[in-house]
Amino acid sequence: MAPTNPIETTKRVEPVEVAGRLRVSVTRLARLMRQQEASGLTPTLRAALATVARHGPLTLGELAAHEQVTKPTTTSIVTKLEARGLVARRADATDRRVCWVEVTPLGRSQLELNRERRTEWLASRLRALPADQLTCLAAALDALDTISERPERDPDASP
Numbered sequence: 808m809a810p811t812n813p814i815e816t817t818k819r820v821e822p823v824e825v826a827g828r829l830r831v832s833v834t835r836l837a838r839l840m841r842q843q844e845a846s847g848l849t850p851t852l853r854a855a856l857a858t859v860a861r862h863g864p865l866t867l868g869e870l871a872a873h874e875q876v877t878k879p880t881t882t883s884i885v886t887k888l889e890a891r892g893l894v895a896r897r898a899d900a901t902d903r904r905v906c907w908v909e910v911t912p913l914g915r916s917q918l919e920l921n922r923e924r925r926t927e928w929l930a931s932r933l934r935a936l937p938a939d940q941l942t943c944l945a946a947a948l949d950a951l952d953t954i955s956e957r958p959e960r961d962p963d964a965s966p
Contacts, residue, residue, distance in 0.1 A: 843928045846921050848891075853921075855884045856893055856910065860918055864897075864909035893917060 846853065851874075858873045859865055865873070871881040885908050888894040893914035899905035910918075933941060 840925050840929065843925045844921055845924060846917055852884060852887055855881075856888055856914055857918060859888075859894055859908055860910040860915060864907045866899075867906055867908065870908055888914070 841850065844853065848856065855870065855874055858870060862869075862873060867878055867881050867885065870885070871878045874881065874884075876884075885894060885896065889896060892911055894908050895911050897907050897909070899907060933944070936944070
């Protein structure tokens, strides 16, 4: 049986084993978090809305680049978000061919409500953990932030 506090173990920690368990745990947790979504938006629409809120206003081309989709796909996404009142388009003042997309107050509100819902769901799960497991998880957050923010390294590049 695995110890409840991995920090207390003297066994050598193998990165490949940790990677496998972490990958499965993160995947399951992400799926459960997505299930807490109540906006009725598809993952694609939610991602685009969040991108516009975080980086906007954006042109359709900029949004396409952020979301790594084609411009026609972006136009369809923005049309759907606009129909729900979550984003608004406006023409560029100097170049009428350019269209800017910005999040509306309703869009910001919906994003915030869903973030709060997912955070509260996760907090309720964390409250059920034994104190030592919660402490270990809190201690691991810096490491998780580090591996999720580190840019990819070329394996052939010298250190």
